[in-house]
Amino acid sequence: MPAKKKKKSGKLAKMTEEERIAYEDQKRLAEEEMRKKKEDMLAQFMKDKLTKEEKASKFNLNKLNHQWRNIMREAKSRELKKDIEILSQTFERVVDRKDAVIKSLAKDIMEAEEQYSMALRSHLQNVDNLIGLQRQRLGKAKHEYTDELNIIMEEFDSEREMLVEQHTQEMTDIDDILFAMDQNFQEGENEAKSEFQSMRDEIKNKNLEEKHALRVVLESKVDDLWQQFRQALQNYNETTEERKTAFETLKAKDEKSAREIELQMRKLQRISDQISSLKLKMSNNSKECEERNRSLKEEQLKMLAHFQDLKAQMNKLRDAERDKLTKLTLESNAAIKELKRQKEKAEQIMRLAEMCRKLETEEEKVLPFYASSLTAEEVEDVDAAILEPPSEPLALVIHEYSSLENFWKRHNKVLLDKLALDKEKQTLVQENQQLRTLLKQYLDGISVNDEILSQVNPLFIVNNKTNVKLNVPVVDPRVRRPPPQTVVEAAHIVKHILPS
Secondary structure, eight states, X not given: OHHHHHHHHHHHHHSOHHHHHHHHHHHHHHHHHHHHHHHHHHHHHXXXXXXXXXXXXXXXXXXXXXXXHHHHHHHHXXXXXXHHHHHHHHHHHHHHHHXXXXXXXXXXXXXXXXXXXXXXXXXXXXXXXXXXXXXXXXXXXXXXXXXXXXXXXXXHHHHHHHHHHHHHHHHHHHHHHHHHHHHHHHHHHHHHHXXXXXXXXXXXXXXXXXXXXHHHHHHHHHHHHHHHHHHHHHHHHHHSHHHHHHHHHHHHHHHHHHHHHHHHHHHHHHHHHHHHHHXXXXXXXXXXXXXXXXXXXXXXXXXXXXXXXXHHHHHHXXXXXXXXXXXXXXXXXXXXXXXXXXXXXXXXXHHHHHHHHHHOOHHHHHOOSOOOOOOHHHHHHHHHHHHSOOOSHHHHHHHHTGGGHHHHXXXXXXXXXXXXXHHHHHHHHHHHHHHHHHHHHHHHHHOOSHHHHTSOOTTOEETTEESSOOSSOTTOTTTSOOOOOOOOOHHHHHHHTSOO
């Protein structure tokens, strides 16, 4: 280097001032160009390095994503397997519950069929009994009907014979009376005819004589009267022509009225005949109605007495039913109050159940009942004991509340959990008390005062032994400090350990 400098300095010494300035400018330009080339090379190197870093970071990021995806897949698969196990247990529990419901429904159907068959048998038996009673009543009624029919036929025959005899006797009496009346009428008619003939002859002779005497007188008078009559007739005809025509019309009307009167008389005759027949029927009906009214009055009296008896019974039944209704009303009011109280209690239980449901864990939601600790033989013995018919009232009551078995299981599980928590609380309280004692001993050991110096110091240890008796040994895992755990972050692993 000193040789080169000497050569350069010698070379510069040989140059003129202008050559030296030009040389210096050329040298400065060369240095400037070299510096630019270095900067360009450095920039290119940095760009290449940046692209390499970007490629490496992208590769590492893809690798991290791939590893995290594998980790997340494994975690998700474990979570899904756990969910599948929970769902399978839930499904099995639901299926068991549905099987139990189906068995209970099948048992209810069998019991209902047995009850229906028993009810049908009892109904058919009752129907047969009723049919037998009806047949007995029909036989008895038929026997009474035949007896009454025989009695009525005997009475009718005897009354018919009596009426026939009475009719024959009356007919013979009427024939005798008619014969006697005919004889008397013939005798009177013959006497009247003889008297009429004698009086007729006398009157006829007398009339002939008077007729001859009066004929002469009357012929003269008749001629005079005939002339007067002809004159009067002519005058009359002249004066009464209009009256004649009116008379003819009135005569025609009179004939017509006579015919109508005759028709009306015939109608009146028929009506009078009908009235007489109706009167006869009415008299007969009045007799029958009197008999019927008398029988109806007797029946009315009987019915009235029966009605009074029924009314008295109805009043008694009404009083009894009123007492029953009053008692039922009081009992229903008491039952309503009790049901309201039970409803409020059930609502409170439901609210508490909802609150407790929010505090349940996933395991408790899936498996709310504890697993049975009985063996298969003991379970079979318990099922056989449940299927046996109860012999005591208390056992019958327990069978009625068998549907609350799951509730009591959960209740017992909660009680067991509560007892376990109480026991754990007692142990924790004891440990807390012991730790408080140790802390007090430690604080007493690090404190300096006359009272503490006068007592035994727990921090004074000789040969790994203290002069104070500790309640809890230091080696107890509950007191012993856990060993430190080294935690390495993922960024450090990616940056320093994983290949780029």
